[in-house]
Amino acid sequence: xxxxxxxxxxxxxxxxxxxxxxxxxxxxxxxxxxxxxxxxxxxxxxxxxxxxxxxxxxxxxxxxxxxxxxxxxxxxxxxxxxxxxxxxxxxxxxxxxxxxxxxxxxxxxxxxxxxxxxxxxxxxxxxxxxxxxxxxxxxxxxxxxxxxxxxxxxxxxxxxxxxxxxxxxxxxxxxxxxxxxxxxxxxxxxxxxxxxxxxxxxxxxxxxxxxxxxxxxxxxxxxxxxxxxx
Amino acid sequence: xxxxxxxxxxxxxxxxxxxxxxxxxxxxxxxxxxxxxxxxxxxxxxxxxxxxxxxxxxxxxxxxxxxxxxxxxxxxxxxxxxxxxxxxxxxxxxxxxxxxxxxxxxxxxxxxxxxxxxxxxxxxxxxxxxxxxxxxxxxxxxxxxxxxxxxxxxxxxxxxxxxxxxxxxxxxxxxxxxxxxxxxxxxxxxxxxxxxxxxxxxxxxxx
Numbered sequence: 001x002x003x004x005x006x007x008x009x010x011x012x013x014x015x016x017x018x019x020x021x022x023x024x025x026x027x028x029x030x031x032x033x034x035x036x037x038x039x040x041x042x043x044x045x046x047x048x049x050x051x052x053x054x055x056x057x058x059x060x061x062x063x064x065x066x067x068x069x070x071x072x073x074x075x076x077x078x079x080x081x082x083x084x085x086x087x088x089x090x091x092x093x094x095x096x097x098x099x100x101x102x103x104x105x106x107x108x109x110x111x112x113x114x115x116x117x118x119x120x121x122x123x124x125x126x127x128x129x130x131x132x133x134x135x136x137x138x139x140x141x142x143x144x145x146x147x148x149x150x151x152x153x154x155x156x157x158x159x160x161x162x163x164x165x166x167x168x169x170x171x172x173x174x175x176x177x178x179x180x181x182x183x184x185x186x187x188x189x190x191x192x193x194x195x196x197x198x199x200x201x202x203x204x205x206x207x208x209x210x211x212x213x214x215x216x217x218x219x220x221x222x223x224x225x226x227x228x229x230x
Numbered sequence: 231x232x233x234x235x236x237x238x239x240x241x242x243x244x245x246x247x248x249x250x251x252x253x254x255x256x257x258x259x260x261x262x263x264x265x266x267x268x269x270x271x272x273x274x275x276x277x278x279x280x281x282x283x284x285x286x287x288x289x290x291x292x293x294x295x296x297x298x299x300x301x302x303x304x305x306x307x308x309x310x311x312x313x314x315x316x317x318x319x320x321x322x323x324x325x326x327x328x329x330x331x332x333x334x335x336x337x338x339x340x341x342x343x344x345x346x347x348x349x350x351x352x353x354x355x356x357x358x359x360x361x362x363x364x365x366x367x368x369x370x371x372x373x374x375x376x377x378x379x380x381x382x383x384x385x386x387x388x389x390x391x392x393x394x395x396x397x398x399x400x401x402x403x404x405x406x407x408x409x410x411x412x413x414x415x416x417x418x419x420x421x422x423x424x425x426x427x428x429x430x431x432x433x434x435x436x437x
Contacts, residue, residue, distance in 0.1 A: 009333030010333075012330050012333060013330060013331045013332070013333060015330075016327055016330035016331050017331065020316070020319070020323075020327050023318075023319065023323070024316055024318045024319065027318045027319075028318060083316075086312075087312055087313065087314045087315075087316075088310040088312050088314045089314045091278075091280055091308055091310060091314075092308075092314050092328075092331070092373075093331070094280075094303060095278070095303050095304075095306045095307065095308055095377075095379075096331045096332050096333075097300065097303055097304050228280060229280060229281060229282060
């Protein structure tokens with residue numbers, strides 16, 4: 001009985017952190033709106049620079065969308081880790097008996113919901129500009145569902161590495177961008193591939209997703225531990 | 231009882247204090263005093279294992295805390311010098327969050343009594359952003375009651391509070407000590423706690 005009670009308390013405390021993070025961000029909705037605005041503006045800049053040639057846009061539309069997705073994941077390197085570090089919340093979590101690995105997993109889930117889910121809902125609407133066939137839009141959503149958690153893990157790793165560094169914020173993007181290259185290769189590859197062979201690319205993308213889930217929380221938590229104990 | 235054995239603390243290249251021994255007994259408040267930069271915060275962080283000392287160890291229940299870290303964490307309330315309440319949440323939301331996070335069994339009546347005793351009732355549904363420094367600090371100190379832990383580690387708990395609130399917190403600490411609790415805190419402000427011992431870090435200063 002006491003074991004069940006302990007597990008109940010544990011689940012309650014994890015859920016309470018997740019709900020609080022979502023609530024805080026919900027009250028600062030302008031962050032998410034500005035992210036979506038950034039997305040549209042960069043997309044329009046691409047279109048203006050290429051010119052109104054339908055054929056070209058149809059070909060490279062997917063590549064543009066995925067590039068902006070990676071860029072937006074660098075600018076939205078979420079502040080939730082930094083805020084929790086600056087006000088000492090990590091010590092509070094630690095003394096509540098939660099390990100940093102669990103906190104990292106919660107942060108991955110909440111920041112995916114906050115920063116990537118709006119884009120996944122929003123991007124299919126913007127593809128009207130590129131006049132894409134419906135089959136491609138469908139594949140775009142599928143690759144985004146698989147690929148965006150990877151970007152979330154990478155951006156959290158970067159922001160966890162930068163907790164004690166308050167000056168040079170560009171380094172965060174420098175960490176994320178190179179390791180996101182495989183994601184964009186296989187995601188765009190899967191969308192542009194022939195219907196017979198696209199599955200192979202999706203499988204590779206999924207394997208990257210699972211690998212990042214397997215090691216991501218541990219990297220994030222050890223970065224947090226180093227920063228907290230310094 | 232917590233024993234600190236031969237602790238040396240180093241920040242950067244400077245050794246702040248050397249070979250410090252002390253014990254924190256049940257029922258006696260331990261007050262750390264010393265100049266600015268004498269290592270009060272560092273010592274408190276070492277006691278709750280947020281900072282690793284250069285040498286020495288903390289012993290709790292007869293064992294080094296490293297051997298029983300999870301159990302030790304579950305006995306600690308640590309209130310740092312900055313406030314961890316979130317600006318965008320209301321006072322009551324912050325308190326409810328701490329309650330759920332720590333799985334506290336505090337009853338609704340006690341919860342309301344706590345809010346009343348610190349004069350926070352009319353600010354209950356106000357965002358923390360709009361509170362004054364002293365009110366934020368009082369909100370932070372409600373964690374002492376909400377978390378229901380045995381070892382209280384407080385960093386400058388009285389800073390920015392008015393005299394009434396200082397007395398209330400002092401009484402709360404006295405009550406806690408009477409229930410065989412432990413309390414260690416750093417403070418420049420004299421408090422009316424009958425059983426207390428001092429650790430003067432100026433005596434352990436090393437150059």
